[in-house]
Amino acid sequence: MDASLLTVQPASAEPIYRQIVAQLRRLIAGGQLAAGDALPSVREVAGFHAINPMTVSRAYGLAEAEGLLERQRGKGMVVASTRKSSQTESRRLALLEPQLLDLARQARELELPAEPVLRRLTKLLGDGT
Amino acid sequence: MDASLLTVQPASAEPIYRQIVAQLRRLIAGGQLAAGDALPSVREVAGFHAINPMTVSRAYGLAEAEGLLERQRGKGMVVASTRKSSQTESRRLALLEPQLLDLARQARELELPAEPVLRRLTKLLGDGT
Amino acid sequence: MDASLLTVQPASAEPIYRQIVAQLRRLIAGGQLAAGDALPSVREVAGFHAINPMTVSRAYGLAEAEGLLERQRGKGMVVASTRKSSQTESRRLALLEPQLLDLARQARELELPAEPVLRRLTKLLGDGT
Amino acid sequence: MDASLLTVQPASAEPIYRQIVAQLRRLIAGGQLAAGDALPSVREVAGFHAINPMTVSRAYGLAEAEGLLERQRGKGMVVASTRKSSQTESRRLALLEPQLLDLARQARELELPAEPVLRRLTKLLGDGT
DNA sequence: GTGGTCTAGACCACG
């Protein structure tokens, strides 16, 4: 895995280190990162995205505490062996539930009917493929 | 409008005052709050949601600066008269664009196909109606 | 609670921030810190022990992620409301198990009989009372 | 002495080379390793525990610097001839003092009375005999 | 080469 798998938006309100942890969570749940896969080194990620190594290190540390990653001393971080390579679709969908709930609430506040929202999302989901 | 129209989640990562401003923005754009409508007093909102009055005041202040609200001496805040009662559907949809983009990116990281995501969102959008 | 409740040994091999988290874990389990109790501010602890505020902040952040503490925005940290005020004796004893296992293994390697080890520990446990 | 006398926990927070040195210290102090006894080769230990030979080598080097081991050309490492076969009980007990102090402090933080701690330790010390 | 810890200091967000 190379550093480009991670995306970082320094302008976002969400802190960078949290963005990284959240992405790792999803990439592992989705199977793009499988148990045992090596992660790019702290310095690599930091250099690639022009951020401070400690910020990356902090993200890796939290991911380790959460059981997502394991440290191999002297070598680097790998995806934890206890992680199933990929989770079921319904479990992955559950990870999106909070955002979906929020979106639905906001659409309601905007008095938006379902149809245009769904149409727009369909378009966006297709784009990535 | 009474204080119960606003929803506040003190535990959320999003700061309370920002939650309030964002909701006002949507309720006005959606037409649930029309030009000239009176808003509940700072004290009322704060009491109802058990939050700090200064937090509500800050939200109102920002909404005023944004041109959403107007201060009417002796009467409190009202929805700005310059506000069209309701915006076009496409303008309202545009307010959801950032969240939609984010959702699409996350679905991709989770390797989720479009279909189950759309199905779930359809369900949630229907519930509120 | 004042800053003196926490002990910090900068010379130890265990990192300071980890020492703090471990102590919080025990003080809460033991009931010396009850749900809702306010913690000394980051700056207070840092000043008292002459360490960097960020080190303390890091400890508090981890304790929060672990569910030990809760952040009250603008006010400070308090012991999480979900924490039972005090755990049963056997649960607290379980927290010592790893150290006890280690101690027993080392005594065995030293070919030390049980009696002098227990005598010494009895003395030390009594001292604190 | 064969490689199985050493216990190694690669997952532990304590670095492996330090685990080895500490064990050698205790095994020699306790008399299980007597002056002149040959140690398993670096390669043997590394293979047996599936760890890096350099790690074992480092441990042996430190033990030699500490006067625990001696290098005998062509024969490998042996327990130093200057080592008394076994130290007095009180000297061996002194090696446990730091852990005992730590344990006592932690029991106090957990508000644990002496009795259950001693009872549990008695059990564990007995098991190994 | 890897990650980890700590510091000093700046700046922000929240109440």
Add this chain to the structure above:
DNA sequence: GTGGTCTAGACCACA
């Protein structure tokens, strides 16, 4: 006043 984030840089520990 509270905590949070990020940076720059030093130094350590491990393999």
